[in-house]
Amino acid sequence: xxxxxxxxAIGEWLWTIDQWLLGGVGLLMIFGIVLLLAGSPAVAESxxxxxxxxxxxxxxxxxxxxxxxxxxxxxSPRMVRRxxxxxxxxxxxxxxxxxxxxxxxxxxxxxxxxxxxTIQPSEFLKPAFVVVAAWAFSEGARRKDMPGTIIAILxxxxxxxxxxxxxxxxxxLLMAVWCILFFxxxxxxxxVVGLAGAGAVGALLAYKIFPHVTARVNRFxxxxxxxxFQVDTALESFIAxxxxxxxxxxxxxxxxxxxxxxxxxxxxxxxxxxxxxxLIVLSLFAFIVLRGLYLAQRxxxxxxRLAASGLVTIFGLQATINMAVNLSxxxxxxxxxxxxxxxxxxxxxxGLSIGFLxxxxxxxxxxxxxxxxxxxxxxxxxxxxxxx
Amino acid sequence: MKLQPQKQVRGRFSLPKLKLPSFKPFRIKLPIFGxxxxxxxxxxxxxSTTLSKSTSRLKxxxxxxxxxxxxxxxxxxxxxxxxxxxxxxxxxxTDTLGIARPSVLDRNGELMAADVKLYSVxxxxxxxxxLDDAVELINGVFPDIDYKELRRKFAKRAGFVxxxxxxxxxxxxxxxxxxLPGLGFLPEYKRMYPNGSIASHVMGxxxxxxxxxxxxxxxxxxxxxxxxNGLGFGAVRSTDLKPVELSIDMRVTHAMRDELQKGMTRYKxxxxxxxxxxxxxxxxxxxxSLPDYDPNTPVDALDNNHIDRxxxxxxxxxxxxxxxxxxxxxxxxxxxxxxxxxxxxALTYGRFRIRDSHNLGRSLTVPEIFMHxxxxxxxxxxxxxxxxxxxxxxxxxxxxDTMRTELPEAAPPIVPKNWGELNTMTISFGHGLAVTPLxxxxxxxxxVNGGIFLSPTVLKRSEAEASKLGKRVIKPETSENLRxxxxxxxxxxxxxxxxxxxYFVGAKTGTAExxxxxxxxxxxxxxxxxxxxxxxKPKYLFTIILDEPQGIPxxxxxxxxxxxxxxxxxxxxxxxxxxxxxxxRFDPPVQPFPYVARLNLKVPQ
Numbered sequence: 001x002x003x004x005x006x007x008x009a010i011g012e013w014l015w016t017i018d019q020w021l022l023g024g025v026g027l028l029m030i031f032g033i034v035l036l037l038a039g040s041p042a043v044a045e046s047x048x049x050x051x052x053x054x055x056x057x058x059x060x061x062x063x064x065x066x067x068x069x070x071x072x073x074x075x076s077p078r079m080v081r082r083x084x085x086x087x088x089x090x091x092x093x094x095x096x097x098x099x100x101x102x103x104x105x106x107x108x109x110x111x112x113x114x115x116x117x118t119i120q121p122s123e124f125l126k127p128a129f130v131v132v133a134a135w136a137f138s139e140g141a142r143r144k145d146m147p148g149t150i151i152a153i154l155x156x157x158x159x160x161x162x163x164x165x166x167x168x169x170x171x172x173l174l175m176a177v178w179c180i181l182f183f184x185x186x187x188x189x190x191x192v193v194g195l196a197g198a199g200a201v202g203a204l205l206a207y208k209i210f211p212h213v214t215a216r217v218n219r220f221x222x223x224x225x226x227x228x229f230q231v232d233t234a235l236e237s238f239i240a241x242x243x244x245x246x247x248x249x250x251x252x253x254x255x256x257x258x259x260x261x262x263x264x265x266x267x268x269x270x271x272x273x274x275x276x277x278x279l280i281v282l283s284l285f286a287f288i289v290l291r292g293l294y295l296a297q298r299x300x301x302x303x304x305r306l307a308a309s310g311l312v313t314i315f316g317l318q319a320t321i322n323m324a325v326n327l328s329x330x331x332x333x334x335x336x337x338x339x340x341x342x343x344x345x346x347x348x349x350x351g352l353s354i355g356f357l358x359x360x361x362x363x364x365x366x367x368x369x370x371x372x373x374x375x376x377x378x379x380x381x382x383x384x385x386x387x388x
Numbered sequence: 389m390k391l392q393p394q395k396q397v398r399g400r401f402s403l404p405k406l407k408l409p410s411f412k413p414f415r416i417k418l419p420i421f422g423x424x425x426x427x428x429x430x431x432x433x434x435x436s437t438t439l440s441k442s443t444s445r446l447k448x449x450x451x452x453x454x455x456x457x458x459x460x461x462x463x464x465x466x467x468x469x470x471x472x473x474x475x476x477x478x479x480x481x482t483d484t485l486g487i488a489r490p491s492v493l494d495r496n497g498e499l500m501a502a503d504v505k506l507y508s509v510x511x512x513x514x515x516x517x518x519l520d521d522a523v524e525l526i527n528g529v530f531p532d533i534d535y536k537e538l539r540r541k542f543a544k545r546a547g548f549v550x551x552x553x554x555x556x557x558x559x560x561x562x563x564x565x566x567x568l569p570g571l572g573f574l575p576e577y578k579r580m581y582p583n584g585s586i587a588s589h590v591m592g593x594x595x596x597x598x599x600x601x602x603x604x605x606x607x608x609x610x611x612x613x614x615x616x617n618g619l620g621f622g623a624v625r626s627t628d629l630k631p632v633e634l635s636i637d638m639r640v641t642h643a644m645r646d647e648l649q650k651g652m653t654r655y656k657x658x659x660x661x662x663x664x665x666x667x668x669x670x671x672x673x674x675x676x677s678l679p680d681y682d683p684n685t686p687v688d689a690l691d692n693n694h695i696d697r698x699x700x701x702x703x704x705x706x707x708x709x710x711x712x713x714x715x716x717x718x719x720x721x722x723x724x725x726x727x728x729x730x731x732x733x734a735l736t737y738g739r740f741r742i743r744d745s746h747n748l749g750r751s752l753t754v755p756e757i758f759m760h761x762x763x764x765x766x767x768x769x770x771x772x773x774x775x776x777x778x779x780x781x782x783x784x785x786x787x788x789d790t791m792r793t794e795l796p797e798a799a800p801p802i803v804p805k806n807w808g809e810l811n812t813m814t815i816s817f818g819h820g821l822a823v824t825p826l827x828x829x830x831x832x833x834x835x836v837n838g839g840i841f842l843s844p845t846v847l848k849r850s851e852a853e854a855s856k857l858g859k860r861v862i863k864p865e866t867s868e869n870l871r872x873x874x875x876x877x878x879x880x881x882x883x884x885x886x887x888x889x890x891y892f893v894g895a896k897t898g899t900a901e902x903x904x905x906x907x908x909x910x911x912x913x914x915x916x917x918x919x920x921x922x923x924x925k926p927k928y929l930f931t932i933i934l935d936e937p938q939g940i941p942x943x944x945x946x947x948x949x950x951x952x953x954x955x956x957x958x959x960x961x962x963x964x965x966x967x968x969x970x971x972x973r974f975d976p977p978v979q980p981f982p983y984v985a986r987l988n989l990k991v992p993q
Contacts, residue, residue: 046517180449186441233514238467255517255569275468279461286457290450297446305442309449320456327463 065351072355094121245274515570635671670842706898709818770816890972894923
């Protein structure tokens with residue numbers, strides 16, 4: 001492709017990015033299309049759409065997503081911050097706009113229609129929020145004179161419209177990532193305990209305030225207390241599929257579950273391709289997450305470290321929650337499986353997210369990093385001791 | 389554009405301008421809050437964040453994620469290892485159907501009951517996609533089903549719902565072409581009785597799930613078939629099961645049923661019943677109770693009028709019971725064939741008077757008492773033996789307890805609570821003790837077969853098996869004496885209409901007056917008839933009863949047994965004799981009763 005001898009822009013990009021991470025994500029995208037080929041036709045037919053409607057749409061969005069990913073991955077950390085800030089502001093405005101122009105789907109206003117395309121602004125809010133929060137935390141930790149931590153805390157306030165949509169799942173996801181970022185930024189353990197307490201209170205409030213959350217949680221803890229249809233069916237599908245699955249197209253559960261192409265695609269995978277395939281998909285997610293965290297840990301730039309951790313965490317948590325719900329380890333939560341579930345906004349947002357991740361984990365000349373750190377480092381900070 | 393490290397590293401305005409211009413708004417704005425100072429007062433250690441901790445904390449996050457992935461992987465493996473749960477329909481199979489039943493054959497190997505495989509259509513509602521659509525389509529194939537009920541069941545998302553049991557192949561094809569997921573067929577076994585009503589009371593019947601609930605069908609279930617099904621062997625085919633061989637002879641049963649039917653019509657009787665017992669094995673060769681039902685439509689069996697009159701109906705057997713009294717008296721040794729009893733006057737006991745229907749006005753010998761069916765003579769005979777001995781003898785012959793066969797249906801006899809001399813007197817000629825006709829038949833069979841009591845059976849039993857089960861109740865000589873008097877009665881007494889040439893029949897008639905409104909009625913009678921053939925070496929006992937036969941011109945309006953039950957029995961013997969292993973003999977047997985011949989009996993008049 002490109003030799004390391006001559007330094008072209010593409011060559012430099014290729015040799016500085018983490019190829020393992022990109023390879024893992026690429027593999028996941030391929031899995032996504034294949035698994036969607038199995039899971040979505042039944043749903044498409046029940047909606048009286050073309051059999052491969054969802055697959056075609058997903059492929060189109062995937063192309064867009066890959067483009068976004070590549071562009072984002074070529075950004076410098078500084079540009080990542082700037083782009084994130086812009087995306088954050090736009091997405092936040094979008095989330096607010098859903099209250100006025102949003103389409104109502106399943107009791108929640110999460111969508112806005114733009115030129116014939118429905119967009120879920122909260123999806124784009126996710127990577128932007130994480131990067132902006134990471135930025136604030138890193139600044140707060142790096143420079144005593146910068147009230148980054150305060151900004152980060154104030155950022156939580158931007159999640160209010162999200163709760164009001166209501167999109168409890170996304171809010172909790174973002175809150176969890178925010179907490180992990182705070183934790184990584186070196187928060188005192190006393191605060192960790194406090195935040196955990198606050199999280200518990202928040203979860204309890206969600207349980208008390210939102211009837212659909214109440215119902216879901218109740219159903220999970222009292223087996224057989226009501227309609228546990230979707231959960232039971234998902235679990236049955238894993239058992240029915242066995243180790244090697246019934247074979248592509250042989251599954252029956254996808255015909256019954258309305259969310260076969262989104263929330264429960266993991267169960268559909270289990271039925272048709274078997275538990276072995278599910279384990280492979282699980283390993284792929286685990287690889288991407290652990291590789292990302294490893295890269296974050298190796299990174300010496302505080303912002304890059306926090307941003308990478310945050311982006312990997314939101315990706316990993318979302319996947320974990322989705323799989324846990326499919327495996328009946330958690331109360332049902334409307335969460336998609338990254339790159340596997342159908343969803344245009346989600347796919348493009350994921351492209352952006354992974355693009356940012358690759359961008360902030362790029363190998364950069366050590367001097368470039370140190371330069372910035374030492375240049376700005378105030379007294380008593382990370383590299384205080386190494387200052388000349 | 390690497391910059392040299394500067395000495396001035398603190399102070400927020402010390403940054404080169406080209407660095408992070410977008411930061412400015414923040415940096416300018418935020419000090420307005422004045423919070424950093426406040427925070428520092430609270431304790432900088434508590435609130436400040438330090439990135440130096442992030443390496444170890446990142447490791448903690450990695451560990452956390454690793455644990456989550458291990459948990460998910462473990463769960464997947466657990467699901468992979470968990471056995472495929474029995475799907476609802478499989479549960480339903482073991483619960484309700486698939487009970488293959490053995491075929492039932494008659495004694496000659498003719499098929500009497502067999503399983504026929506039919507398909508039933510069910511639905512697993514949770515696998516249906518559009519419930520209303522499904523109900524509509526199903527209703528199209530089965531217009532007679534209650535679609536509202538079906539819709540209600542579907543909405544409950546139950547695991548398994550029957551749509552229709554036992555559908556036709558055409559309906560099956562129609563349902564199949566609906567192409568609905570969740571719809572399926574299960575083979576079910578339905579019991580068929582190709583011979584209809586023949587021996588229906590012996591066969592019993594099965595319910596919708598092919599479980600035996602009456603007759604031999606219930607016996608099959610209680611004798612081990614259910615155990616097999618309970619262990620999960622329920623799906624075996626009926627051809628895998630050893631057929632059940634009955635003692636019943638289908639052809640003989642059919643002939644007897646036909647003759648009884650004719651007799652019932654001719655004598656306008658309310659009911660008729662009959663049994664043919666193999667006296668040497670205790671096997672029930674034919675068993676008919678009319679009116680009967682067709683086990684293919686089991687609901688008919690519930691009609692009260694369709695009870696098994698042979699083993700559930702209880703009757704005062706009338707004069708046929710005198711065979712028991714005569715045998716008892718002779719076997720006791722206190723009475724001999726030449727003993728005479730005064731039968732001139734009615735026997736009075738308190739305010740009761742026992743009369744004979746045609747009083748000969750003289751003392752009678754034992755054979756004469758039997759032949760003329762003298763109530764007075766029989767009662768005196770019983771009295772000479774005593775109450776206790778009478779009870780003991782009847783007990784020995786199984787007349788005071790429920791007579792059991794393999795069939796679950798059996799009624800206990802109605803025995804008087806305070807059994808005194810009067811009871812013994814009336815019971816001696818068949819009144820005051822109500823037994824099932826089968827019960828009386830078994831007793832008489834054991835009296836004529838040489839004196840061996842054999843419990844009756846509807847299953848095939850060989851003579852060798854029977855000889856092990858047999859229990860002696862009277863002496864062989866007594867048995868021969870009884871056969872002699874029976875033969876005498878058929879030749880010259882009340883049973884001549886059953887004296888079919890060639891079979892050397894010995895028989896006894898009985899006409900029991902039915903109790904109507906607490907009094908014995910002269911017109912409403914139950915006529916009974918027992919015949920043994922051949923009387924010299926007995927093989928079969930024929931018992932028939934007619935319930936309330938009417939007098940007709942041909943019988944000179946008589947309703948007694950000799951006029952109706954006897955000719956019916958005669959017709960039966962004549963018709964079934966060739967089917968049973970009885971070769972007609974047209975020369976009278978030489979010395980049929982060797983023991984009696986030595987007694988120098990006075991010729992009975």
